[in-house]
Every structure is written in structure tokens, then in C-alpha cells.
Amino acid sequence: MNVPVSDVKTTPDAGQPEDPKALLRAMVDALPDNVAVLDAHGNIVMTNIAWQQYAMAYSPMPGQATPHSQVGVNYLEVSSRSNDPHDESSRAVQGIRDVLSGHMEAFSMRYPCHTPEEQFWYTMTVTPLEWEGQRGALVTHTDTTPRHHLYRR
Secondary structure (H helix, E strand, O other): OOOOHHHOOOOOOOOOOOOHHHHHHHHHHHOOOEEEEEOOOOEEEEEOHHHHHHHHHOOOOOOOOOOOOOOOOEHHHHHOOOOOOOOHHHHHHHHHHHHHHOOOOOEEEEEEOOOOOOOOEEEEEEEEEEEOOEEEEEEEEEEOHHHHHHHHO
């Protein structure tokens, strides 16, 4: 279920419990980092505004979001498409799987994400999150490029 931001109520009605998905939507949209919520199988069930803006800004297809970045896509399958089993995407997929399965309480890693014009570094953090009665995950990508440059000096 993808609840539009405009449908989120700022104050709950008296006697009405707040919709947990609407609360989650409001919280992730308030974050400046790129955020995706995954279900127990690794499917993207929610993304925040920053994620959607990033997918549009860096898409190879002008006016369209980056392929495979929308709700309904399996994040693990897309990330597993790398041919190198020792690269960052393989590590990321394993970390997400470990959090989803409960083998790890959280996972974090830094990785490069360069464009033809600029070099960027991000930190991906994966934390468990209940989604429809099962263990899902909150995946956050934080731009750590300024810190990377600071520590390289």
C-alpha cells in the first residue's frame, strides 16, 4: 500500500488510531536521506520523497525514474545482478538478507556511487522494521561524500 503524502493527517481524529503505514510514510518522507522500506522478501513497498527525487535526477531516461527503483521491485534481485561476487552490491545483498532473516540486528556499509560528472560515496544502513506482521527492513542511503573527502586528506 502506497499512501500519498497529501493523505497523511497531521492530527489523529479523536478515538481513531493513527494508520501505522501513514505514520511511517510521514516519517520517511521527512528524512533527507534516500529511504526504501522492504517487505520480508526484499520487495520495495515504500520509498520516500528523497529516493524518488534521486531516481528521477540520475535516471538514464529523462523524465522517468531510474529503472527498477519503484515500489513493487525486488531490491535483492536488482542488487544481485552484478557479475562480481566480491563487489559492494554482493555485500549489500547479504547484509540485507541477514537483517531480514534476523541473523543480524542491523547492517551498515560505505560504498562508491559515481556518476560520469561526479564521485559520490554513500553509507547504506539496514535496520529491521515490521511490515504486515513480518520482519521487513528500512534501507537508508546517506550521502557521505563530504566526510569521505575530509578523511582522505
